[in-house]
Amino acid sequence: MAYFILKRIVQSVFVMVAVAFIAFSLFRFVGDPITQMTGVETSVVDQERLREELGLNDPYVTQFLRFVREMVQGDFGFSYRTRQPVANMIADRIPATLELGIVALMISLLVGVPAGVYTALKPRGILTQSILMTTLVGVSIPTFVIGIMLIFIFGVQLGWLPTFGRGGTVKIGIWESSFFTLNGWRALVLPAITLGVYQLTLTMRLVRTEMMGVMKSDYIRFAMARGISMKRLHYKHALRNTMVPVITIVGLQFGGVIAFSIVTESVFQWPGMGLLFLESIRFVDIPVMGVYLVVIAFFFVLVNLIVDLLYFAIDPRLRTKEAS
Amino acid sequence: MNINKLAKSTAIAAVLAVNATLGMADTLRWASKTDPDTMDPHAGSSAPVLSFLNNVYEGLVRRGRDMSIEPSLATSWEPLTGDNGWRFTLREGVVFQDGAKFDAEDVLFSYNRASDEASDVRSWFAPVKEVRLVDEYTVDFVTKVPNPLFPDSIANFMILDKGWAERNGAELPARDAENFATMNVNGTGPFKLESRDPGIKTVLVPNASWWGDVEHNITEAVFTPIGNSATGLAALLSGEIDFIQPIPLQDIAQVESRDSFRVLEGEETRVIMFGFGHEHEELLYSSDVDGSNPFQDVRVRQAAAHAIDIASIDRVLFRGKIDGASQLVPAGISGYSDANSTRPAYDPDRAKALLVEAGYPNGFSFGLKCPNDRYINDEALCRAAASMFAAVGLNAELSTGPVRDYWPQLREDDFDMYLLGWSPGTFDMEHPIRFLMSTPNSEKKLGSWNFGGYSNQRVDELLPSIQQEIDPATRQSMIDEVVAITQAEVAYIPLYTQPLIWASKDNINLTQRADNFFMLRWVTIN
Numbered sequence: 041m042a043y044f045i046l047k048r049i050v051q052s053v054f055v056m057v058a059v060a061f062i063a064f065s066l067f068r069f070v071g072d073p074i075t076q077m078t079g080v081e082t083s084v085v086d087q088e089r090l091r092e093e094l095g096l097n098d099p100y101v102t103q104f105l106r107f108v109r110e111m112v113q114g115d116f117g118f119s120y121r122t123r124q125p126v127a128n129m130i131a132d133r134i135p136a137t138l139e140l141g142i143v144a145l146m147i148s149l150l151v152g153v154p155a156g157v158y159t160a161l162k163p164r165g166i167l168t169q170s171i172l173m174t175t176l177v178g179v180s181i182p183t184f185v186i187g188i189m190l191i192f193i194f195g196v197q198l199g200w201l202p203t204f205g206r207g208g209t210v211k212i213g214i215w216e217s218s219f220f221t222l223n224g225w226r227a228l229v230l231p232a233i234t235l236g237v238y239q240l241t242l243t244m245r246l247v248r249t250e251m252m253g254v255m256k257s258d259y260i261r262f263a264m265a266r267g268i269s270m271k272r273l274h275y276k277h278a279l280r281n282t283m284v285p286v287i288t289i290v291g292l293q294f295g296g297v298i299a300f301s302i303v304t305e306s307v308f309q310w311p312g313m314g315l316l317f318l319e320s321i322r323f324v325d326i327p328v329m330g331v332y333l334v335v336i337a338f339f340f341v342l343v344n345l346i347v348d349l350l351y352f353a354i355d356p357r358l359r360t361k362e363a364s
Numbered sequence: 365m366n367i368n369k370l371a372k373s374t375a376i377a378a379v380l381a382v383n384a385t386l387g388m389a390d391t392l393r394w395a396s397k398t399d400p401d402t403m404d405p406h407a408g409s410s411a412p413v414l415s416f417l418n419n420v421y422e423g424l425v426r427r428g429r430d431m432s433i434e435p436s437l438a439t440s441w442e443p444l445t446g447d448n449g450w451r452f453t454l455r456e457g458v459v460f461q462d463g464a465k466f467d468a469e470d471v472l473f474s475y476n477r478a479s480d481e482a483s484d485v486r487s488w489f490a491p492v493k494e495v496r497l498v499d500e501y502t503v504d505f506v507t508k509v510p511n512p513l514f515p516d517s518i519a520n521f522m523i524l525d526k527g528w529a530e531r532n533g534a535e536l537p538a539r540d541a542e543n544f545a546t547m548n549v550n551g552t553g554p555f556k557l558e559s560r561d562p563g564i565k566t567v568l569v570p571n572a573s574w575w576g577d578v579e580h581n582i583t584e585a586v587f588t589p590i591g592n593s594a595t596g597l598a599a600l601l602s603g604e605i606d607f608i609q610p611i612p613l614q615d616i617a618q619v620e621s622r623d624s625f626r627v628l629e630g631e632e633t634r635v636i637m638f639g640f641g642h643e644h645e646e647l648l649y650s651s652d653v654d655g656s657n658p659f660q661d662v663r664v665r666q667a668a669a670h671a672i673d674i675a676s677i678d679r680v681l682f683r684g685k686i687d688g689a690s691q692l693v694p695a696g697i698s699g700y701s702d703a704n705s706t707r708p709a710y711d712p713d714r715a716k717a718l719l720v721e722a723g724y725p726n727g728f729s730f731g732l733k734c735p736n737d738r739y740i741n742d743e744a745l746c747r748a749a750a751s752m753f754a755a756v757g758l759n760a761e762l763s764t765g766p767v768r769d770y771w772p773q774l775r776e777d778d779f780d781m782y783l784l785g786w787s788p789g790t791f792d793m794e795h796p797i798r799f800l801m802s803t804p805n806s807e808k809k810l811g812s813w814n815f816g817g818y819s820n821q822r823v824d825e826l827l828p829s830i831q832q833e834i835d836p837a838t839r840q841s842m843i844d845e846v847v848a849i850t851q852a853e854v855a856y857i858p859l860y861t862q863p864l865i866w867a868s869k870d871n872i873n874l875t876q877r878a879d880n881f882f883m884l885r886w887v888t889i890n
Binding site: 070071072075076077078079080081082083084085086089090093094118121122123124125129188191192195196199202203204205306307308309311315316318319322323324 | 401402408409410481486487488538540546547561562589590591594598601602603604766768769771772775799809812813
């Protein structure tokens with residue numbers, strides 16, 4: 041087990057370095073940071089001096105190695121745009137993104153799993169058909185459009201929910217949380233739904249398929265024959281067995297939720313990492329872009345590791361294999 | 365059911381929230397696309413930074429509602445006798461927000477700070493030879509040559525307190541890493557910084573010790589950057605913000621169709637134009653012209669100018685909000701040449717005839733570069749222009765890109781024709797002559813945005829005289845000459861003045877200044 045984790049950690053370092061390398065090779069095509077940093081009247085001479093000072097004239101490999109060396113030393117550098125330490129900028133934005141991702145995941149599970157079970161057990165019901173249709177429409181519309189639609193319906197027309205930002209947050213240590221105020225929750229609803237729609241559909245369809253498969257298996261038929269109550273049968277025996285693949289997929293998708301919250305964050309002006317990344321692209325803020333991508337790579341690796349460990353916990357067969 | 369309960373309580377909460385906002389009617393919430401990068405007035409010179417900080421910091425002079433120069437921290441100024449330059453008499457009894465007294469030392473300190481290599485505004489001080497303290501409330505700015513426009517050119521030069529900056533290690537503007545002044549503010553202005561969360565929220569409150577007459581009635585001003593236009597519009601229409609700058613043209617109808625909101629329309633001082641690769645020996649993106657650059661022939665440039673139908677562009681793309689431009693500044697800016705105020709007529713037949721005359725009876729193809737996120741409708745404008753060019757035989761190969769990519773391309777001469785918008789920073793015609801019409805010369809800091817390398821000896825000769833001439837009539841006649849030359853040679857094709865479109869709740873009174881700055885001190889909430 042310890043060996044397994046260690047192996048994963050070593051792998052993850054490689055993944056992060058690779059991501060940083062690819063990212064750096066792309067930054068050259070993003071644009072010129074100097075013209076974005078300086079004013080209209082700044083002379084060409086001054087621009088060139090700044091370019092030299094920031095090391096932007098160095099060869100790409102030198103710049104990359106410098107970035108890696110400083111990262112290893114815990115120095116994440118300073119933003120070109122705001123001149124603030126990148127580590128703080130990213131750290132300040134992590135809670136917003138994570139909380140949004142977690143709530144989106146919760147919505148997708150709390151709605152997706154029951155809906156999946158229901159549609160599996162009553163495959164021909166009218167409700168089932170309409171649920172399947174609705175979710176199909178839901179995944180087909182781009183996130184951006186869903187977000188804007190929700191904003192205009194619930195924010196502008198009905199006026200129930202805020203249209204942008206995080207509402208009320210409470211600071212606990214370094215963690216700025218939306219979970220402790222009503223306004224914080226109100227602000228979370230729309231972006232979390234927007235972000236969670238895709239996940240929800242995926243979870244529901246997965247649970248449905250798995251459940252339908254499980255219901256046909258021998259042990260369920262046997263249990264039915266024994267006269268176990270249908271409720272107990274569905275939720276205790278069948279559902280539990282469908283959850284193994286569901287957890288894997290949902291877990292792996294969570295990394296994606298964090299990484300692809302960019303669009304949702306932009307639509308809702310949600311002050312998370314994704315929004316910061318978008319702004320950084322606009323201003324060619326290379327230090328922030330670099331660190332963001334490495335952090336996202338880290339999240340992916342971490343989520344994968346957790347999913348693998350969960351697998352061990354849920355499926356006893358894996359444990360025996362590792363032991364033997 | 366639980367859901368019902370939840371809906372009810374949310375509805376109640378929403379009502380409470382609305383009531384709460386009504387109760388605090390003097391809080392102004394406003395949004396704009398970009399957060400100011402820094403709170404240090406010498407570390408950045410972008411419009412979002414200068415616009416925001418003009419509420420907190422002040423200069424020796426400032427601009428009024430109509431952009432005219434008026435006294436601020438200086439009560440008067442006059443040309444030096446015996447020397448070139450200006451003497452500023454400072455306002456007495458002004459204190460910084462931390463209570464420190466404002467005097468000439470602070471002006472000298474701020475000058476040194478703003479003209480340092482680490483400053484992003486040092487180009488304003490290129491004409492300055494030295495700054496002398498005469499007494500506690502008198503400062504001389506000595507310039508290398510006579511400079512009648514100097515006071516106008518430093519309206520955004522903001523004064524910091526020497527003691528405060530030195531105590532906090534902010535003697536110089538932050539260039540690589542942040543310093544105290546990046547996040548903290550100590551100005552003399554009408555507002556002070558209450559809190560700052562970069563990219564999320566910045567709160568200003570009135571400065572009780574401000575020297576000026578208070579015209580506003582706000583007790584708190586909350587700024588939120590909202591990058592996405594649709595989100596910004598929704599935030600306004602839902603009542604969460606009171607005012608937003610700017611809104612896209614296509615949203616005007618949305619806002620106007622609702623009671624209790626209004627659209628504020630004006631004209632920016634920015635003129636949109638096409639530029640040519642004057643010094644390019646050949647076209648880069650042509651499929652049929654090899655080894656030469658037809659745009660070096662003035663007749664071809666004239667043909668291009670006559671091909672543009674501004675009235676149609678106005679009607680189709682700008683809903684009638686723009687005026688055609690004849691020169692590189694709009695009417696009303698000082699130095700505007702009334703003598704040369706007609707723009708080339710839309711005349712495709714004439715354009716075709718000119719091309720025939722120039723030896724291109726079948727036209728030719730070339731590359732047109734445009735940004736797609738810099739000016740209002742920039743990409744659509746270029747598409748429209750490309751089809752207008754094509755109608756006379758000028759086949760523009762259009763390529764567009766984000767501005768972060770666009771300037772480097774122009775700097776590398778990677779274009780045959782390009783789009784540019786120019787707002788004269790000093791609000792005087794001399795500004796575009798210096799930056800866009802002078803032969804590029806990095807040593808003299810001339811022509812730094814003259815990407816095509818337009819060059820005319822007479823224009824180069826006239827610029828220093830224009831800069832130094834005190835007599836307005838003589839100066840204007842020289843400017844008229846420059847404008848006449850550049851129009852005759854079609855150095856650029858000026859297209860129109862960019863519109864300025866803001867939106868607010870209708871209980872907000874504010875002043876829309878032509879430089880797109882938003883001054884809180886003119887805001888009243890009814």
